[in-house]
Amino acid sequence: MPTLRFYNTLTNWKEDFHPLIPGEVRMYTCGPTVHDFAHIGNFRAYLFEDLLRRTLKYLGFRVIQVMNLTDVDDKTIRKSQAKSMTLRDYTAIYKEAFFQDLDALRIERAEVYPAATDHVPEMVELIRRLVEKGHTYEADGSIYFRISSFPEYGKLSNIRADELRAGVRVDADEYEKEDVRDFALWKAWTPEDGEVYWETALGKGRPGWHIECSAMAARYLGTHFDIHTGGVDNIFPHHENEIAQSVCGFGTKFANYWLHNAHLVVNGEKMSKSLGNFYTLRDVTSAGFSPRVVRYFLLSAHYRQPLNLVYDPRAGVTESLDAARSALGRLDEFRVKLTELGRRSAAGDLQSREVSDLLDKAEEALVAALANDLDVSGALGAVFTLVKEGNRLLASGEMTPTDAVAVNDKLQRWDRVLGVVEPEAETGVDAERIEALIRERNEARQAKNFARADEIRQQLLREGIVLQDSPTGTRWKKE
RNA sequence: GGCGGCGUAGCCAAGUGGCCUAAGGCGAAGGUCUGCAAAACCUUUAUUCACCGGUUCAAAUCCGGUCGCCGCCUCCA
Numbered sequence A: 001m002p003t004l005r006f007y008n009t010l011t012n013w014k015e016d017f018h019p020l021i022p023g024e025v026r027m028y029t030c031g032p033t034v035h036d037f038a039h040i041g042n043f044r045a046y047l048f049e050d051l052l053r054r055t056l057k058y059l060g061f062r063v064i065q066v067m068n069l070t071d072v073d074d075k076t077i078r079k080s081q082a083k084s085m086t087l088r089d090y091t092a093i094y095k096e097a098f099f100q101d102l103d104a105l106r107i108e109r110a111e112v113y114p115a116a117t118d119h120v121p122e123m124v125e126l127i128r129r130l131v132e133k134g135h136t137y138e139a140d141g142s143i144y145f146r147i148s149s150f151p152e153y154g155k156l157s158n159i160r161a162d163e164l165r166a167g168v169r170v171d172a173d174e175y176e177k178e179d180v181r182d183f184a185l186w187k188a189w190t191p192e193d194g195e196v197y198w199e200t201a202l203g204k205g206r207p208g209w210h211i212e213c214s215a216m217a218a219r220y221l222g223t224h225f226d227i228h229t230g231g232v233d234n235i236f237p238h239h240e241n242e243i244a245q246s247v248c249g250f251g252t253k254f255a256n257y258w259l260h261n262a263h264l265v266v267n268g269e270k271m272s273k274s275l276g277n278f279y280t281l282r283d284v285t286s287a288g289f290s291p292r293v294v295r296y297f298l299l300s301a302h303y304r305q306p307l308n309l310v311y312d313p314r315a316g317v318t319e320s321l322d323a324a325r326s327a328l329g330r331l332d333e334f335r336v337k338l339t340e341l342g343r344r345s346a347a348g349d350l351q352s353r354e355v356s357d358l359l360d361k362a363e364e365a366l367v368a369a370l371a372n373d374l375d376v377s378g379a380l381g382a383v384f385t386l387v388k389e390g391n392r393l394l395a396s397g398e399m400t401p402t403d404a405v406a407v408n409d410k411l412q413r414w415d416r417v418l419g420v421v422e423p424e425a426e427t428g429v430d431a432e433r434i435e436a437l438i439r440e441r442n443e444a445r446q447a448k449n450f451a452r453a454d455e456i457r458q459q460l461l462r463e464g465i466v467l468q469d470s471p472t473g474t475r476w477k478k479e
Numbered sequence B: 001g002g003c004g005g006c007g008u009a010g011c012c013a014a015g016u017g018g019c020c021u022a023a024g025g026c027g028a029a030g031g032u033c034u035g036c037a038a039a040a041c042c043u044u045u046a047u048u049c050a051c052c053g054g055u056u057c058a059a060a061u062c063c064g065g066u067c068g069c070c071g072c073c074u075c076c077a
Helices: A040-058 A074-082 A087-104 A120-132 A211-221 A232-250 A281-286 A291-299 A319-342 A353-371 A376-395 A401-418 A431-446 A450-462
Strands: A005-008 A013-016 A024-029 A062-067 A136-139 A142-145 A183-188 A198-200 A203-207 A225-231 A255-261 A264-266 A307-309 A465-470 A473-478
Touching (some): A005 A255, A024 A040, A024 A211, A040 A062, A040 A225, A040 A255, A040 A264, A040 A281, A040 A291, A040 A353, A040 A401, A062 A211, A074 A087, A120 A198, A120 A211, A183 A232, A211 A232, A225 A232, A281 A291, A307 A319, A319 A376, A319 A401, A319 A473, A353 A376, A353 A401, A431 A450, A431 A465, A431 A473, A450 A465
Parallel strands (some): A024 A062, A225 A255, A264 A307
Antiparallel strands (some): A005 A013, A136 A142, A142 A183, A198 A203
């Protein structure tokens, strides 16, 4: 097995990975704030984390992943109030939608999805520890973390107090903070919070945003664990603050490796509602692209590289997703041929030397790429090199039925880490009727009645069914 | 202004000291095959890695500088 290496934001270096407990990886991944549908840029982050956990498992590690659900913050409170709903009812809608999207995108479930509102006692306990150790101060009933009490503050992001851009707004209602980087651990209740509050030892109020991750990570992973991930935008202040809270509160180290994914950009611009280039998974699937195509696209570039989605459906521009769909189509065609040939294999048949060498080399290339800081482009390169070589052997007749089974098995095995090989289940298609029409067409072709044959081809084409004749029979697929 | 990332073919995108006269995908051109149509296969599509210096026997890869792009700088993955 090649050495597994990750780029660690903490050290700005690609490092060899060594988990705290051999063979086991504990990771915390920042999850969604459930006040709206997640957009496909958000899913790039969750897909990166999915690739990370699948890669670790593929390489033989046991993985314990925790992803938080942030179901209380200013925005969420405001939006639920606007709908006259309780916080719980309101966030339930988006929690459900989030899990539907995860399933559609074939994102493996984490081991635990703790919701912030279910862990207030743990947060209160951590804040209490921070108060005891003198890392906090109180102002108007709210409790703030005092940055100056933690000399290591800024190590992750390399941001120093004197480097913060001068003149940038300091929220008017936070004038009482001693340092602009100080942040709220506990927010005292205000009338705008309405029904949203907890009566605790700290008073009536609600937790600050950062504290949930420190508290829930400790609860499910321990205070010192292996990997923490999130989008680059979280480096400062969120992750910096998590480190401060956890290290000061628990007195242990926090995460050993920090991995951050770059953003998805759309036509070279940041995705935002105001620019009108803001897309949810629902938007893209209703434009005719399957979640599998979206998964392939979002996964295809290295996670630390900004990924550009060339997409403007109103102008008919769908380049990126078209390319992804074509590439998957090529893979699907290959697998159909392998399956057809594989059916003729018999027990005791030998695999050819050439194919087994090809598979060994491909496996080596795939694993080496993934172990190198999740170089998924390199891994897909290995997949398509196998497709290309395999097609060559198929065309020249050098591939035996047993070889075909072996190649197909290999692709299926790889799908455990890639999650893009299996085609989407066809829905709304009457396969028996189509096959009956294909039989009729082939009889017509035998009888040289090509007019009838073409008629059937056209009829099916109107339904979006494409026929492909081959020496071994006629295949069909939905376009 | 500070911090971080990045600039590789028409487009997307790997490769971070020698196997690179640079993977893979999309697109394009020619050919083989084919009742039609497609797929597949073969060939072609970067002697070059933003630019300029330097280190080295050897650089897309390391160092310095220049130009350009993106992100973060208080709650956005």
